[in-house]
Amino acid sequence: MSSIRTRQAAVAAVVLSVALSACSSGGGLKASPPDDAKAGGDAERPATVTVTPSGKGVSAGKPVVVTAKGGTLSVVTVTDAKGKTLPGRPSADGASWTSDRKAAPGTTYTVRATTRTQSGRTQATQASFSTAEAEQVNRLTLAPGKNTTVGVGQPLSIVFDRPVTRKADVEKQLKVTTSNGTEGSWGWLKDWSGKDRVDWRPKDYWKAGTKVTLDAQLNGTDSGGGWFVRDYLTGFTVGARQIVRVDLDAKKLTLERDGKRVREIPVSGGTPGGDKRSWKGTAVLMAKEGTINMNSETVGLGDAYDKMVDHSMRLTWSGMYAHAAPWNARWMGRANKSSGCIGMNDSDAAYFYGQVRVGDPFEISGEDTKGTVAEGNGYGAWNVTWEQWRTKSALATRA
Structure with missing residues (x-):
């Protein structure tokens, strides 16, 4: 069901003929006589050109179609008010032309067509139409x-x-x-x-x-x-091919670049046994946010913390980060004691922050986690198989 307000009860095709030598009453229709008529000779029956859609305030979202009777279309251009053209292609017999793109909302188009008769004489015609504004715009x-x-x-x-x-x-x-x-x-x-x-x-x-x-x-x-x-x-x-491997059981993070280990860093992950556990699976680095305020109430953990945190790297929308956690320094590499994030000491976090890039995958493993990162919780698409992912296409072929 279209969301465009149709300002006319019906959209009639505009018929362009050589009998019209000036603009129509609507101001959008114009035709030129064939070459032999200009010369005063016996004119053969003129070609008739039809443009759909036509009129003012018509529905958008359909291709522009130009058809000819009594001749073939040799040139067709459809141009909007900004001078941008709609590309298109003629039929094999030259009797019609259809735009590749659809008419957009709130746009006025000018259609110019040149036809050629069987005897080779040419005729130029022109028409304009406008589409209704969109009631709702999707950005x-x-x-x-x-x-x-x-x-x-x-x-x-x-x-x-x-x-x-x-x-x-x-x-x-x-x-x-x-x-x-x-x-x-x-x-x-x-x-x-x-x-x-x-x-x-x-x-x-x-x-x-x-x-x-x-x-x-x-x-x-x-x-x-x-x-x-x-x-x-x-x-x-x-x-560069950088992969971050986080082993929550071993409490360590390994940065790999081009298949080689660059550095291993002791970490402390989410506290086992409750809501403070970390996510597992592949999380993609979404943003390097630097120094930010982290408040546990924003992620449903009550008043556990409210502090400024350095070298913050977002991994999920639900609030899992890799970051500096000097308050947990004694647990790095020894125990998982965070509220779900992957914590490092200051110097390691500063180094790591300078090395990673948005889009680097973090492959996180561990026995006691709260589940796998969901596809919409950041970029969790890597947590489904390729076969499963392809079925999520709206154009997927199903048996």
Whole structure:
């Protein structure tokens, strides 16, 4: 059901003919006579050109279709008020032309068509139409940021402001290209915020140096909860292959780069046996937040703590971080005594903070944890198998 207010009860096709030598009463229709008519000779029957949609305030979200009778279309252009054109292609017989993109909301388009008759004479016609404004606009938030360099575990992630009930229609407009043909798939999930979200995850961790581009041609697409009124183009580069392995049973963290161990750091993880346990599985470094205030009440742990924390690195939306924890220095490498985070002493945390990059995967293991990081709790897509992930695509082929 469209969310565009249709201002007319019916949308009639506009018929362009050589009998019209000036603009129509609506001001949007214009035609030129064929070459032989200008010369005063016997004119053959003129071609008739029809443009759909037509009029003012028509529904968006449909391709522009131009058809010709009594001739073939040789040139068709559809241009908006900003001079941007809708690409399209003619039929094999030249009798029609259809835009590749859909008409966007709140836009005026000018259609110019040149037809050629059987005898080779040409005729130019022109028409305009406008689409209704969107009642609800859907916007999105992209991660990672444009032109950034990220770790090998970073997915391409899109969070939508409004619900997406027409997921297949939206996913069809999301084009991912990589510099090395990386295999990957979109997967739909609920973000920790409760909003609809779709992530593009490679089958395996990215290869270092991969360049990734997203061309989201969403303008004119109805998400079911709102219309998109612009396109999005972004890209990022994958940095060195860094993997952080956290063994909560051994109380140690190991930083690996390009398959080699760089440094091993003693840590203290979440306290066993209750709500203060850490998560396990693969968590991707979401952000390096530096010195921040951490308050246990914001993560449902009562008044356990309220303090400024240095070298803070966010791993989940639910509040698990890796950070400096000098108050737990005596437990580093000996016991898990934190409120769920992965704590280090000051010097180790400062060093580690300088080495890691947003997108680096943290592979966390341990016997006494509170479960595996969920897909929407940060970037937990790596905690499902590739086969499971592919089924989350709205375009997945099901037997």
